[in-house]
Amino acid sequence: MTRIAPLASPAVYTQADRLSAVVFDWAGTILDFGSCAPMGAFVRLFEQFGITLSIAQARGPMGLAKWDHIRALGSLPEVTAQWQAKYGRPVTDADVDRLYDVFTPLNAAVVPDFADFIPGALEAVAAIRARGLKVGSTTGYNRAIMEVVAAIAAKGGYVPDNLVCAGDLATGRPSPLMMWRCFAELGICHPATVVKVDDTEFGIQEGLNAGTWTVGVSVSGNAMGLSLAEWQALTPDEQAARRATAEAKLRGAGAHYVVDSVAELGPVLDSIAARLAAGELVH
Numbered sequence: 664m665t666r667i668a669p670l671a672s673p674a675v676y677t678q679a680d681r682l683s684a685v686v687f688d689w690a691g692t693i694l695d696f697g698s699c700a701p702m703g704a705f706v707r708l709f710e711q712f713g714i715t716l717s718i719a720q721a722r723g724p725m726g727l728a729k730w731d732h733i734r735a736l737g738s739l740p741e742v743t744a745q746w747q748a749k750y751g752r753p754v755t756d757a758d759v760d761r762l763y764d765v766f767t768p769l770n771a772a773v774v775p776d777f778a779d780f781i782p783g784a785l786e787a788v789a790a791i792r793a794r795g796l797k798v799g800s801t802t803g804y805n806r807a808i809m810e811v812v813a814a815i816a817a818k819g820g821y822v823p824d825n826l827v828c829a830g831d832l833a834t835g836r837p838s839p840l841m842m843w844r845c846f847a848e849l850g851i852c853h854p855a856t857v858v859k860v861d862d863t864e865f866g867i868q869e870g871l872n873a874g875t876w877t878v879g880v881s882v883s884g885n886a887m888g889l890s891l892a893e894w895q896a897l898t899p900d901e902q903a904a905r906r907a908t909a910e911a912k913l914r915g916a917g918a919h920y921v922v923d924s925v926a927e928l929g930p931v932l933d934s935i936a937a938r939l940a941a942g943e944l945v946h
Contacts, residue, residue: 683856686799691862691884698885700777704770725885726863728829778815783926798823799845805830836865842873855945864916879913883924
């Protein structure tokens with residue numbers, strides 16, 4: 664009888680008690696404080712089709728793949744009413760295809776203006792690598808947009824070990840498919856040894872559905888929705904109130920931990936590592 668040799672050392676399959684990787688979102692998590700790049704693009708996109716859309720409305724489905732995001736915006740009652748009045752029918756998938764084709768170059772054109780790293784992000788990634796952990800990434804951006812973003816990030820010193828984009832698989836967030844691709848590409852066997860870091864509810868749910876620990880970033884991302892300058896211009900009381908609201912959104916989505924930004928990730932990883940070592944399971 665022919666015996667099939669194992670693909671890896673058995674040790675690979677017994678490391679369920681220690682961290683293996685951190686998987687980051689991009690906009691609002693690593694760069695683009697406030698996740699501002701897509702917002703103006705969504706508003707201008709619908710303007711081109713004669714539809715008025717607010718920034719607040721555009722932010723609602725953030726974290727979804729951009730095609731799904733556009734479809735969700737088209738389902739908003741205010742947008743549906745305008746579309747019906749202008750075109751005599753509800754928004755169809757064919758309409759979403761048309762909108763998406765216009766959106767991609769719009770968003771790709773503006774992302775360089777919002778590609779500054781979030782303060783402390785590069786240092787946080789360096790500290791994660793110093794722990795011996797892998798660095799993965801998923802995003803609601805498609806490949807065409809990420810070609811621009813990833814090139815800018817690489818010049819600044821950020822090159823994760825993998826990149827999974829919306830559109831790479833049959834479905835994106837909040838399904839676990841992009842995370843599963845990360846596991847396969849990074850050689851991870853135990854999802855519970857992975858930490859997913861994201862600024863959106865859908866991104867948190869992506870991690871939960873994949874069986875990972877999840878960390879929400881409240882101040883630097885979409886849950887807050889302010890640029891760095893706008894955040895810094897708030898009074899301490901205003902910051903505290905808005906932080907609490909953003910944190911509640913992320914905890915409501917199921918985040919195990921919430922921090923202001925990835926700059927505060929170190930102590931959280933220490934906590935998760937201790938819980939894993941004690942045999943605690945993700946729940």
